[in-house]
Amino acid sequence: MSALQWVFLVTALITVSAAVMMVASRRMMHAALWLAVALLGVAVVFVTLEASFFAVVQLLVYIGSILIIIVFAIMLTQRSTEAGPRLNPFAWGAAGVAGVVWAALTYIFIRWLMSGTPLQELGASFDDVVPLGKALVDAEGFAVPFEVASVLLLAALIGAVYIAFERRGEGS
Amino acid sequence: MIPLSWYLILSATLFSIGLFAVLARRHAIAILMGIELMLNAVNINLLAFWHYWSQIKGVPQVSGMVFAAMIFVLAAAETAVALALIISAYRRHHTVVVDEMTLLKG
Structure with a gap:
């Protein structure tokens, strides 16, 4: 190895x-x-x-x-x-669901590992930042998702401040 | 080189641990940590596929990187809103244990 x-x-x-x-x-x-x-x-x-x-x-x-x-x-x-148990009463069911998901995925991937032809590393040490930056501001590329993501972040920030803001008369 | 399926098995393991945390923990912030772990597992998958696809093509493919960047943005937005919700619920009900938040239960 x-x-x-x-x-x-x-x-x-x-x-x-x-x-x-x-x-x-x-x-x-x-x-x-x-x-x-x-x-x-x-x-x-x-x-x-x-x-x-x-x-x-x-x-x-x-x-x-x-x-x-x-x-x-x-x-x-x-x-x-700190009080009370840290797991809810459905913890065994949750462990079962997570275990089944993990076992199924791992079984598929191990079979894939056995059967598939291994990929060949080309050894190209490439620069990943410049193409990403260009694609994010390129109108042909991902400029629209980039702007939508920034609007989403702004909305999340304003929403978080609004939700967590303590109004008079409510709260403790 | 590292086989692709190693990354996928690591990602599946992290995803399952996160899934268990989401389903089984009672503390709201612990559930949020499980979601973070699941998002990280997804990001490992995306970047592993991006890496091997770029190796096959010989030049960096930007689509996978943009996907991974979107996951980062989503994780940040989701954490901010979820923690604001948790703090707001704590202020009203003095608990962050999700079993005890029964306001909507009939």
């Missing part, structure tokens, strides 16, 4: 165990920290895919902002978080 495969296997092991620990941890702050480890592992997987831009975006957007918002929300709602 090559060095890249070892890097991938170790990263995948760390990512999956961090995800399991995230689901299993009782304290929400610990779950958030395990989620950070899992997201970091996904960023390393992006690096092995030569998607360097998305590895950086993963660090900036997920670990940099989404995780910070999650930690803030955990701290704002701390009082009710």
